[in-house]
Amino acid sequence: MSPALRILGTRGVPAAHGGFETFAERLALHLVARGWRVTVYCQQDGTGPVHEDVWQGVQRVHIPVAASGPKGTIVFDWIATRHAARAGEPCLTLGYNTAVFCALLRLARVPNVINMDGIEWRRDKWGAVAKAWFWLNELAGARLGDHLVADHPQIARHLQRWVGAARITTIPYGADRLDALPEAPVRALGLEPGRYATLIARPEPENSVLEAVQAWSRRPRGVALAVLGHYRDDHPYHRAVRAAAGPEVRFLGAIYEPAVVQALRRHGLLYVHGHRVGGTNPSLVEALGAGNAVVAHDNAFNRWVAEGAARYFGSADEAARVFDELLADPAALHTLQAAARARHAAVFEWADVLAAYEAMLRRWQPPAR
Numbered sequence: 001m002s003p004a005l006r007i008l009g010t011r012g013v014p015a016a017h018g019g020f021e022t023f024a025e026r027l028a029l030h031l032v033a034r035g036w037r038v039t040v041y042c043q044q045d046g047t048g049p050v051h052e053d054v055w056q057g058v059q060r061v062h063i064p065v066a067a068s069g070p071k072g073t074i075v076f077d078w079i080a081t082r083h084a085a086r087a088g089e090p091c092l093t094l095g096y097n098t099a100v101f102c103a104l105l106r107l108a109r110v111p112n113v114i115n116m117d118g119i120e121w122r123r124d125k126w127g128a129v130a131k132a133w134f135w136l137n138e139l140a141g142a143r144l145g146d147h148l149v150a151d152h153p154q155i156a157r158h159l160q161r162w163v164g165a166a167r168i169t170t171i172p173y174g175a176d177r178l179d180a181l182p183e184a185p186v187r188a189l190g191l192e193p194g195r196y197a198t199l200i201a202r203p204e205p206e207n208s209v210l211e212a213v214q215a216w217s218r219r220p221r222g223v224a225l226a227v228l229g230h231y232r233d234d235h236p237y238h239r240a241v242r243a244a245a246g247p248e249v250r251f252l253g254a255i256y257e258p259a260v261v262q263a264l265r266r267h268g269l270l271y272v273h274g275h276r277v278g279g280t281n282p283s284l285v286e287a288l289g290a291g292n293a294v295v296a297h298d299n300a301f302n303r304w305v306a307e308g309a310a311r312y313f314g315s316a317d318e319a320a321r322v323f324d325e326l327l328a329d330p331a332a333l334h335t336l337q338a339a340a341r342a343r344h345a346a347v348f349e350w351a352d353v354l355a356a357y358e359a360m361l362r363r364w365q366p367p368a369r
Contacts, residue, residue, distance in 0.1 A: 009094035012042025099141030114145035152279030174353035175289035208274025215319035217246030293336035
């Protein structure tokens with residue numbers, strides 16, 4: 001019998017919002033091409049019965065959910081986990097935000113590998129109740145998962161507070177190498193290829209967006225800073241970022257079209273990455289795949305991912321100094337761009353990431369009868 005896998009914890013395939021959805025799509029298609037039977041649980045807005053179909057060889061289980069936001073996610077995860085427990089096939093759960101439900105898989109003796117994602121309860125944006133929920137579910141995931149995947153060595157070390165190292169495999173996130181891409185999507189946004197930097201992040205304090213915008217706006221640079229993300233007029237932090245922006249900062253809004261985002265990455269002069277919390281952040285990995293020079297917040301997460309492909313900052317003053325130096329030194333930018341290509345090829349190629357997952361998941365298949 002061919003190997004089987006059920007993927008939980010994502011909104012479904014094909015991917016619409018990046019992150020885990022993109023990974024689920026990549027892994028599902030890779031495994032199907034390798035002869036696996038793959039089922040992905042898909043959240044559907046609305047009401048109605050659970051139903052199934054097939055997409056590019058991947059079995060999809062559609063679960064309609066009337067609720068929205070976190071409540072809708074919790075309802076979806078509960079129904080999907082119950083369904084997977086009855087099916088009895090090995091599971092890969094992406095994320096631990098509702099890991100308490102994995103007790104159903106443990107009770108049904110269904111092998112379950114959990115990708116433990118980042119350290120969600122450390123994020124500043126959550127209140128005390130949400131932080132307690134995430135902490136509890138991190139503990140539940142660590143104890144209930146038959147095996148854990150960390151996407152970064154720092155996450156693996158963090159998880160060893162709960163389980164032994166033998167129960168953890170470190171596999172990073174992947175990204176495509178971006179080469180020749182059309183300039184038209186960039187020009188349509190009023191940007192000149194090679195004359196702008198990109199900042200792609202949720203507008204939250206822990207992503208250092210305010211510090212980056214302040215630093216860029218210290219003086220005229222002759223280069224635009226293209227900021228992607230949804231900024232609301234009624235949000236204090238969003239207003240503060242906008243108020244700090246000089247005339248060369250361009251707020252492009254939230255852009256979800258992959259072709260546009262890829263073109264923006266590929267034709268940018270450099271990429272600004274202010275994330276302070278997390279593991280292998282997909283946006284940073286994608287910047288390496290695009291051959292971007294990187295200016296990143298100085299922490300252990302970013303240092304491991306980018307290594308010598310980045311210059312690092314810890315404050316707005318430090319970021320401003322790095323921007324000054326790099327924009328005045330084309331040779332330094334070229335060195336960082338070459339280092340980004342090399343780092344991506346060494347660690348973050350999708351082919352290597354997916355092969356590592358397949359090898360690990362094969363160990364949790366039932367023995368042949």
